[in-house]
Amino acid sequence: MKRIGVLTSGGDAPGMNAAIRAVVRKAIYHGLEVYGIKYGYQGLIDGNIEKMELGSVGDIIQRGGTKLYSARCEEFKTEEGQMKGIEQLKKHGIEGLIAIGGDGTFMGAKKITEKGYPCIGVPGTIDNDIPGTDFTIGFDTALNTIIDAIDKIRDTATSHERTYVIEVMGRDAGDLALWSGLADGAESILIPESTDQMQEVVDRLKRGHERGKKHSIIIVAEGVGSGVDVAQQLEDETELETRVTVLGHTQRGGSPSAADRVLASRLGAHAVDLLLNGHAGxxxxxxxxxxxxxxxxxxxxxxxxxxxxMYRLSKELSI
Structure with missing residues (x-):
């Protein structure tokens, strides 16, 4: 193998740039040429591909987002779209591909591998919802962004003696909600992996109010539903003044943490090793x-x- 490609796809995550850097420099160290594919699988179809040098990834390890940009591509889900991507790989002489992203990215990698082009997936998503790895690139940074926001909200919750509902990302996974809630001492955490939680939250709020508790923090994973709807239900059933904060895409941005930079560097380099050793898919x-x-x-x-x-522990510590 003499030439490989690298792309990022799906939602961006802090640490993707560190992973790109590791792929490029590890590959060049072993004498490979590296081509960056911009805008994910859409860029692969369009031929938006350029050669990367050592300097191409200089000073990016500390930057959030992705130097190669990202996009979702419905066309690549089709046989025709995949063949267009394969033709671009052939045109540029790319013999192997490293795809950084989540499960949608890995589905594309699987299709490419099945068509004879070895591909390695690197898990990059703040949701931490990929099996087979304890952590995904971007999770730790997003988690710390959430914790910082909760710390600030708790200050005003204390000052105004209110209940605050904070909606966090995670798609259908509750990891961001669970870890941030436990780390910040939230009174209740709502995650999609556990059902019939609302009445328990209502009862906990009422008990706390009866013993003189003046404020509470409730973390809601987006996979459960709208934080606005949860807040309205809690206010209706407890008659406690409630406010809502939806953290949104602030969770995806920012300079990656040390943990994410190290994780991304290790995973990116390991992906190159796998390609060099003849592995695919x-x-x-x-x-x-x-x-x-x-x-x-x-x-x-x-x-x-x-x-x-961990979820049961969070309940035990929030009595």
Whole structure:
């Protein structure tokens, strides 16, 4: 293998640039040429591809977002779109591809591998919803962004003696809500992996109010529903003044944390090693601080699991 490509796809995540840097420099170290594909699979179809040098990834390890940009591409879900991408790989002499992103990105990687082009997936998403790895690139940074916001909101919640509902991202996974809620001592956490929670939250708020508690923080994962709707229901049932904060896309931005920079560097370099050693259709990950890799098909067919022991602990500590 003499020439590889790298792209980022789907939602951006802090640390993607660190992963791109690791892929480019690890590959060049081993004598490979590296081509960056801009705008994900859409850029692959369009031929938006350029050669990358050592200097191409200088001073990006500390930057959020992705130097290669990102986009979602419905066309690549079709056979015709995939063949257009394959033709561009052939045109540029690219023999292997590293795709950084989430499960949608990995589905594209799987299709490319099935058509004879070895591809390695690198998990980059703030949601931490990819099986086969303890952490995904961007999760730690997003988590710290949320914690910083909750700290500030708690100050005003204390001053005004109100209940605050904070809606966080995570798609259908509750990891961001659970980890941020536990880290910041939230009174209640609503996650999609646990059902019939609302009455429990209502009862906890009422008990707290009866013993003189003046304010509360409720974390709601977006997979549960709208934070606005949750707040309205809580206010109706408890008659406690309630406010809502939807953190939104602030969670995706910002300079990546040290943990995300190191994780991205390790995973990006490991992906290059796998290509050099003849592997294809794999996803790299980290488990118990050890680098691992799994068949992408297995990852796509496995359901993400939240740590329910941690969820039970959060309840025990918020009595």
């Amino acid at each position: 794999r996803m790299v990950g980290i488990q118990q601080n050890l680098l691992v890799d799994h068949d992408i098909i297995d990852i796509l067919n496995t359901e993400h699991q939240v740590d329910l022991d």
